[in-house]
Structures are given as structure tokens and as C-alpha cells.
Amino acid sequence: MRISSKQITLLVLLALIAVAPFFFPSSFYYRVGALVFINGLAVVGIVILTGYAGQISLGHAGFAGIGAYACALAPAHLGIHVGLAAILGALISAVIAYLVGRPILRLHGYYLGVASLGFGILVAMVLSNEGQLTGGPDGIAVNDLGLRSVLNDMGLSLTNSEFWYAFSGLTLVVGAWLALNLYNSPTGRAWRALHGSEVAARTVGVDVARLKLQAFVISAVYASIAGSLLALQNRFITPEVAGFMHSIEMVTMAVLGGVGSVLGAIFGAIILTVLPQALTVFAEHEMMVLGLVMMLVMIFMREGVVPTLLRFFRGRGE
């Protein structure tokens, strides 16, 4: 049987999650790993929106903020379990994405970028200004998910950082699987078609406004769940999760790794999460080196690291 590129991507991802811990110098790296997977999940959402459907958002951290603060606030004010709160956050993000997306997705290119940027800033401002509710800029504590102690009772004992490594890794696998399903589905084709030529997509019957909105809502849910995972893992959250820098980080990771491919997106998340840790040897020049790496990648690998490498190896194989 011929294995599809979807299966390859999922196998690579699973292998990565399983094998990486053998190379961890200390248990601290489980935390870095979990962060890679959580970022990866948000970036897979960006791949759907930008890589598939060709729409840009510079405000997706706003949805991460909604997902994160749902975990902090819903248990306290609605009395629901924090896990349910994450799901509620995803639903709220979907509804808000629908309402915000309808008007702004009519815009193209950098107009859409600026409008979505405005949305992200708005969420971040609300989170830091409504201090009585959200705890303001200092942040707010989040309940324990409680899944680890359940697993413990079932005889699977993991340290906290091991648990979050595995849990966020598996969530990423599910998120990647769904995104890969979409790529080769009728919906995914319609997205890629409108990405290629909006006018031609229209003439084959694609309801462009509706499809853009679907991509926006789905990617918002990815960002929201990533935000929830961040809050749950850290047991604490600040408005920075919704901040401008976080939005830019998501897009940068996606573009750097290869915005058209799920594996690329995850690779981008790895680079931009791990590299800053690795570059600490450059001390105060760390950010400069990071910036330089980003520039070089974009100059020499315009499509992103993974698609460029795949093309290179495929070209040599033939």
C-alpha cells in the first residue's frame, strides 16, 4: 500500500513526540516541548487560514486570549470545570470570529491584516483594562485540569511536565490530523482555489465569503484551544497571551516553516520556540541572531523551510 503524505506527516509527528524526550538534557525540556506543541497547534490554525485559504490575520492571539481567560474566568463565575471552560472558550471564539470575520474578511491583503490587528489589540486591551474581572496586567490564576491525577489513579503516573508534554503533543496530533483531512477535501480545495484566483473560484460556484469565514472560524478555534492549553499548563495567565507580539509570532512561525504545509507550520513552531533557548549562548545578542536567522530563511527559502527542503530532495530523487 502506498502511504499518503498525510500519513507521513502524522507518523513524523508521532515519532517526533515519542523520540524527542530521549534527547532531553533535563526535565525542563518537557516544558519547552509542550510549548512547541501548543504553539504548533495555533500555527496549524494559521496554516488553514493563510496557507489554505490565503487570508491573513495579525490578531489571532486575541482568540488565544479568549481561550485562556475562559479557563480562568468560567470556573470562578459559572462554576464549571476548567476543561469545560476550555470548550466554552472555543465556542465563544468561534462566535466572535464569525461576527468579526463577516465584515473584515471583505478586505484584502494588508487591509485585512490591519483590521485583524485591531481586533487582537482590542481583546488585549479589554483583558488588561477590566482588572476587576480579569486581574488586569498582573494576570490571573487558573485551576488545575485534574486529568493528571485521574491518570495517576489509573496507574499511569507522570510528572506535571511529562503530562503536559504528552497531552499537548496528542492535542497537536489531533489538530494536525483534522487540518490534513481538510487539505484534500472539497472544502480544502475550495479554499485553495479562492487563494489561487478569487474570480475563478466564484465562477465555479465557490461562495467565497462563506468559505473565508469558515477558515477564519476554524483557525480561531485552533488559537483558542492553544490559549486554553497555555493557561492550563501554566496555571496562570496574563493579557500578553492576547498581545500583538503573540499574534505576530504565530504568523512568523507559520511563514518560516512553510505556511502551506502542516508539517512546515510545526517545524516553524519548533524553530521559533527552541531557537531562542538555544541562542542564549549569544547572551544579549540572542534576539539579533534570531532576527538574522529569520531574514536568511526568508531570503533563501521563500516558501518556508519544509516546502523548500521537500522540493530540493524530490528534485534530486527524480
Add this chain to the structure above:
Amino acid sequence: MSLLSIEGLSIEFGGVRAVHDVSFNLKAGEIVSVIGPNGAGKTTLFNMISGIYLPGSGKVMLDGEDVTGVAPHLLARRGLSRTFQNLQIFQQMTVLENAIAGYHLKEGGHVLADMLNLPSSRKRAKAATEGAHALLERVGLSRAAEQEAGNLSYGALKRLEIARALALSPRVLLLDEPAAGCNAVETEEIDNLIAEVAREGVAILLVEHDMKLVMRISNHLVVLDHGEKIAEGDPATVSQNPDVIAAYLGTQAEEEASHAHS
């Protein structure tokens, strides 16, 4: 009864009458060609009929219903499909995927079914893929199916656009210069393909500069010049029309004059 009726269609761009008061009819199985010199307003007319431009005045009637200003994706549902003079190909998709995209209305379902890769989603996609393979065969592009569309020659992409447009099983098909950039053999193939599609009962509106092709396959000609209809009728009559000859000779003279100046 005519399937497509154009009634007094007009549009202006910044005071310039790109198309002015153009009317004609198109029946099922008929091939009507719109001819005229460069800039006569042929593509603009197509853009109004296919819902891309909103006409300044006039009406487009499809099967007795007023569809003026109806969005392109809704016209597609009503069986109107088209190709583009300046290629509109999904460059990052394979040739096969471009053709499958033409099946959007038939293969589209619920996004959640697609996301979960449910059997219903796979079934729709499979049917579309099979249809697309058959269409690629028909336009002679089977061997290129897995190639990225961006790598194909201009003539091949023209045929790919026709395949994609046929995937909608249209009742009315608008072809804007389908043979442009094609060699003699390819032109002949396109010629045969168009005639065959018309025989199946599709109403075809054709814009084409290759006069031999136009004269051979059209049932009826509509001649535009400076946005206005200056003549219409069967090919033999129209080609004898002094206004038509003047319009074509006029542009030739203009072109020669501008060549002489440059």
C-alpha cells in the same frame, strides 16, 4: 425559446462607454460568437453576463429569469460557466485539482464532514475526482494530471480552463478566446471540442480572434465596435457587411499608422 437573452446591456468606466446598449439571444445548442477589434468590449460584456461587473443598465435573462447583478457563484448554480481570456488558473494546485475544483457545487458538503474525513466526504470527493479524470482525458491533459498547473504551457492551460468550466455541466458556456496561444493542431482540437459540447445542447457564447475558427463553427455572429453592436447575423452575411469590414479595416489602418509612427 432562448436560454440567454441580453437586453440593452451597458456599462461605463469613468465616462467611457465600454459596452453600450448591446442585445442578442442565445439558444440551447447554439454557438454565438462575439467578434470585434481589440478593446471593443467583448470581455467586458462577458464580465457583465457572468456577474463579475454590475451593468450600468440593461438586463441579463437566463432561461426566462432576470439574473442581472446576480453573484457569479449563484449563476454557477443556475448553470452558467465561463473561461477567462487572461488565464485564471489555480496555480498552486495540480492540473487534476484544478479540474476537480470545477465540481465544487457537486462535491461540496459540510465542512465538519470534510474535517473528520467522513465517508460521505470521501465519496463526494471520489466522484468528483473520477469526473475530473474523464474531463482531462477529453481535453487531452490526462498525462499532466499530477503536475502543478503553473508548469503547463499557455495552450494547455486554456484547455484546462475549458475542462474546469465543463465540470459544472453548464447550460450556458462563455469562452473568452479559448484558442489564443494554441498551435494549429490544438486549435482544431478546441474547435471540435466546442462543436461537440454544443451538440450536447449547451449554449455557447464565444469570443475568438481566430476568424477561420469563428466562421467554421458559429451559428450566429454579433459584432462589437467601440462597445456598440454594429452588426449581427449568420457568418456569411456578417462577413460581407460593409460596417464590419470598415471596423476591421479601420483598426488595421490605425495599427499600421501607429506602427509607421513608432
